[in-house]
Amino acid sequence: MGSSNQWVAEWEVSEELAHKLISSQFSQLASKSVQKLGHGWDNTVFLVGTEYVFRFPRREIAINSLRMEGKILPKLKTYFSIAYSIPLFFGEGDYGYPAPFLGYPYLSGEFPIGLTDKQRARSATTLAQFLKNLHAFPVKIAQEHGVQHDHRNLTDLAMRKEKMHKFISDISHNLSEEEYYALSNYLEQLRTEKVKQKHVFLHGDLHFKNMLVDENGRVSGIIDWGDINIGHPACDLNVVYSFLPPDARSDFFKEYGDVDEETKILARLIAIYIPILIMMQAIDDNDERLVDEAKANIKRALAY
Incomplete structure (x- = not known):
């Protein structure tokens, strides 16, 4: 590259x-x-x-x-x-x-790299409370301070799907046959092309490099707010799929509140899209640890 x-x-x-x-x-x-x-x-x-x-x-x-x-x-x-x-x-x-x-x-803590599913599940309620409160921040106040509406057009799944096809082709030599097939199969089965726009206040770039955990693996801090914007809550809800194991997701939504199927579809897509980008940069940086964690995030997001 x-x-x-x-x-x-x-x-x-x-x-x-x-x-x-x-x-x-x-x-x-x-x-x-x-x-x-x-x-x-x-x-x-x-x-x-x-x-x-x-x-x-x-x-x-x-x-x-x-x-x-x-x-x-x-x-x-x-x-x-x-x-x-x-x-x-x-x-x-x-x-x-x-x-x-x-x-x-300085916020103490470590990036959530290499955690067990049990450790991750401990943060389901913590993350739900955090995002519930974040998404309740008044959009009017955000707009008054110049926060922009989604500049990345996240609700256009067809465009993002097309980009992902190119990305996985570019990094195919860093994927096993099983990993490549799982991603290709997911994209092939993704039929939704666009979801209805929603407007809430967002962190905008929530993933494992912008989260901190304590010595027990529980989420303790959120950093790097450079992508703050107003847009679809699925952008932040991607962590339900990339960070949490499948059996902890119901606990998250019990606290956060249920969301419609379109939101879940978009959240899962972003949960795969962001780690692919992280992996691409990590490959350039020869950072195997981040490559492995990005792959683990993708695997969790693909799991139902």
Whole structure:
């Protein structure tokens, strides 16, 4: 895969540059160490001391999203009992770096990688309460703060299905025959082409790299809110299929509330679509651990 991939950085931020930007704008942090934690599609993440995490956009498309986080995330405080990223430091570009950046309290926990089904099931109610409250946030307030409606056209299943056919063809050499057949068979049997649009406030990018779990494997925090938008709840409900094992899904919906069949179909599709994208980037990064976890997410989502 070449540089046309949408996760390739337009700006690389080194630890040295991150330290220079942070210390020049926030003198109280000047003596703290700066350590790169990793990167996603849109941001590079650094641990500052042991108390803070800073996110720096890697691509121009991420700038407006980061500014949006700064405005809207503080408004959510009363909605959740679960920890989430609330920005404390608002930085601006300097030293040749063109983008704003944000700093947040460090949230303890690990990514939910390699958990057992039993561990995952413990979070069914926690996730349901979190998403029920998130989706109840007033859309009017979100709109007043500039939150946009779904820019990815998620309800068009036919378009997403077409993309997925290409993706699995591109990564076929990283799939076993059984894995390739399972994905192809799922897409072949998917008859729904479009679902009715709905409008709720969304995290917008909920998956295992944006979730944290405690030492017992229970979900303890939600991070990376760069894709906040107003759209179909299935976008976030994908975790019912990618994260939770099949026998825990009824517990989730018992707490969240039941949803129609179209929503479940779209949620399952996204639960497969997102891990495929994560796997594609992980293949580029030679990160076998993430490749394996993405495959496990897909396998769970395909299981009824």
